[in-house]
Amino acid sequence: MVNVMPVSRPQARADATREALLDAAIAEFAAHGFEGASTRSIAARAGTHQPQINYHFDSKDELWRAAVDHVFSKLADAVATPELAAFTGGGEITREGFAAVLRAIVRAVSGLPELNRMMVVEATADSDRLAWIVERHTRGIYDLLAGAWRSLRERGIVAEIDETIVYYALIGAATMAYVNAPEARRLVGERVIDEAFIDAHAEAMVTIFLGPEPDPPPATRNR
Amino acid sequence: MVNVMPVSRPQARADATREALLDAAIAEFAAHGFEGASTRSIAARAGTHQPQINYHFDSKDELWRAAVDHVFSKLADAVATPELAAFTGGGEITREGFAAVLRAIVRAVSGLPELNRMMVVEATADSDRLAWIVERHTRGIYDLLAGAWRSLRERGIVAEIDETIVYYALIGAATMAYVNAPEARRLVGERVIDEAFIDAHAEAMVTIFLGPEPDPPPATRNR
DNA sequence: GACAATCTATATCAAGTGATAGAGAATGGT
């Protein structure tokens, strides 16, 4: 007389369906926006049928939320660098630490173009979805990067620029080439966004935002 | 026995309708993408009825093209600076000339947020519309800016960064705050994108991309 | 001011939308 509760016996194939739907959803939402992406096209891309979306996620809206969480967790994995961990742990960030974060961001966003495409498409108009995504995902990133810049600026390590301005300039400079990759391919061909481009882009971000290498430590020279 | 051809007597009110539809279309396309924006919502925003779109523009697709041309002509007016004219006229661009172009770009895009919202939404997925907009509008801008940077770089005036990388970093840094203004308002409040922000942003762009002021001319000092 | 041309408004169409109902197939604990 044990186990009166209804037993739940999830089947393995359901996980594969959910995963395929999440990946397909991000791709379709990124390419066509929330309203522009149809549940049928998402299901077709996932190799399944449209009612599966409502079965597994209840509604198109909840599929969107699940897909956003899904891809943001990939981003968190991708940018989890020692430098970032040290900074979030309360340590004072250094010029080289911020440079490492910049490089990690470029590498991460270049590998997750759908995330930033979806973000930029959602952020162009106010909505309940935007409110949700800002409070759940964006604000933490903003606080982190803006706080790091403010700290560097107050110690005279970087230029005297407002942290909000830097935040949007930085995000824009880091993501635009990958967000607009279809355009970039038409403009300059396939060479865009290969490995060499990404590496050069990462170094360019460091040069642009942190300026030339600082003076060597004044160890024996000064005094 | 003159004028056998059917006379055309366009009425004045038609212009007002077309203009209202173009403005409404840009706003709706920018906010929801091409598929996401409905002709009924566009017509409602323009204060008219949905079949007017087909009467005046034949199809949703041609309305989109007309709206894009409409807003790009506004951009051309906004960035028509003496410095840009001198450069396009074949002159060699200077550091200060490029700085003036950067400031003009920031001012222009901050005043035409719908243009860059629409651009970034379209450029996230390949399509006939993207091909059209690239060949008709984007490529000229790319050639101009990339060429200017290459010229400055070859003369040692700016950092050694590939011009394609600079182009996307520059466009991203210049536009992201305005493209994502709805998000920015949720993140940091209404102060974003006021006049002071735009001015500071323009100066920040100069600092970031052109670096610190160059050494004073070596007039009497060197030799 | 007549009146043909131009523009606007209403009604409606076929196609596509997200969602649901329910039959059918696959799963896994016993």
Add this chain to the structure above:
DNA sequence: ACCATTCTCTATCACTTGATATAGATTGTC
């Protein structure tokens, strides 16, 4: 091997979409 549960698939719903047909109102030229 059974068989209740879980998952998948087909059929269909009410609604919205872009487009068209057509009736009605307005305009500008004579």
